[in-house]
Amino acid sequence: MGKKLTQVSFLFVFATLLVVIGHADITLDYRDLWIYKWVYSFHMPLFFFLSGFLFAYTYPANKMQGMRFFPFMRKKVKRLLLPFLFINSVIFVIKSRFVPAELMQNPLTFSFSSWVESMLWYPIGFMWFLPTLFMIFVFFSLLRKWIYVNVYLQMGGVILLFVLSYVMPNMQFMQISVAVHYSAYFGLGILYCIYKGRIDAILLRYKYGMFLGSFALSASLLPWKLVAALVGIVFSLILSLIVEKRSGVGLIHLSDYTYTVFLLSYFPQMLVRGPIAHAFPEVNQYLFSCVSFVLGFSLPILFGVIYRRVKDANRLTRFVGLLVGL
Template sequence: MSNSIIKEINYVKGIAIILVFIGHAATPSFLDRPYNYEFLVQIIYSFHMSLFFFISGILSYKVLDMNLKENYLHFIKLKFFRLLVPFFTISFITNFIIIIFKQLLNDPLSIENLLNMFKTMLLYPENGVMGALWFLYTLFIIIAISPLITKLPIKIVLTASLLLNIFVPQYKNFLSFSRLSFFLVYFLIGLYFRKYYLDKKKINFKDMSTFKKFIVSILSIMLITFYSYIITNQINIPKYILSTLNFLCGIFGIILIFIIIEKIKNLRVLHILSYLGQYSMDIYLLSWFFQISSMVLISIILKISNYTIFFISNLLIGSLCIPFSKYFLRKFKIFRFLFFGEIDQPSLHQQPTSLNN
């Protein structure tokens, strides 16, 4: 993959991880989330994870031409290290913290409860203490099946994945089935986008006229705002219409982000986005620990009930995850493996492995 493509993908991941970071900082945990923050979070959630799965598909483009007999098992092994080793590491750490707190509060867990914790982690990842790790779990399953299903004709694969996206109900959490069904289509679109756009240039997005980009941007913003308004205000509409709107938000949100990247390509802010994109895995995995410390500090210790102060504190303290990772965790080979799934010693000039690589 050329350096220019890598840079552009890092820009997109930079925006995406900022959205994840903001969404987690504006949590309703500890303090009720005001309406304006709720609306902001629903805007973010309408497309930001779809964007990550789309990028994951682009970065996994080699599965389209994979020789299953020769390469599949080695491929799965590498993805297990990359995705599931961090998943298990963070899950064990968070569960261990819960066990310690319960011991301190004289509420020790029984053997049955401990077994249920492990069962939840393995089979129902969204229901666990660190439910946000569902992304790594779901992405591993999608990547594992993608070399198999992409051997089928593209029309069948995309049609079936679209139907799964719209018609599979939410909250089927066994093996993260609902998440898998919803996000598979974006991953596959990323795969085929890589093949037909980045490789063969059959789709030339950059040649789209300024007027067309403006119209698409306005439509994207209107659609995302409309959907977010429905969710925020809990307006009752038929579930399959809502699912279709959700799917379209993902597609138009992805397009909107690429239009924004193209628009700001000459600004210095891209250097910041590229940096954040490179450390997206670090932010995704570690920011929660710093943000939860901020939440406890503000709402419980300092007893501050102002949500804006709560939110800003979560952003500021949460951002400490980057220097913690860069100057401590990544200095040790064992931590790079356990927390980021990195196997080989990086060279002096090698950039950190970012989310979706």
């Protein structure tokens, strides 16, 4: 990412760290911890907020009007649906063959119909994010001519999306209901990109007071999900503005691998949660959670660093790179 996106690069690294922390649960007791509840209060809204920011950053007003729908969506199929098809299928085989049905939220059987269900209606675990983001891109690219209008219509559109997410019927197909819900945060990310200078000026003027205040509010685990998510996003923005000028190049380079970490961290974390934890029941579960976090973040990065050296060797290696977010 360019120099202007140092802040957003940091935010993607931060959000990815939160995801790996959230997935480091070994037993259900982990979900009673403050850190788990805090992470889940805002980490996914933050991801969609950042995706909306990048959408507007990549397509400013002059480019948005000339954006062609089908070429744009073809890129999103490669970026989102190909990894989804591959990784969701791999996890499907593992879970349907080796995990007892009573341990799964949506039980799987090793059959074609169950696989189709996992692809179109009930993605496995964290994989719901990919079809959800794809549907959001469909929605916003169709409405691209109305994105850069006056601020009142923009804010009205975001508020309408929030309202729709609470009143519309549940539609599981391709995560449509979930996409509507997170579209509001995606829209907020677009607004932040458009009005970034003004918003940052306000945040920086009172940065330390707002940083401490937003963290205190966020850390108190507000019972209102929408408010908790918005406060968490504000906290993340202020943190990124404070850290931005102090960020080392190495930290920013990590943002090149955040998508790969998101896609592949499940596998080392599943290995720790399953066979390793069951083989050593006497070991403290929170020690395993720490191991899960370290391996879940570091192994995909190590894989990405090594794979980038051979990625362009031929068509096959480039295709595999697409499947794992490189």
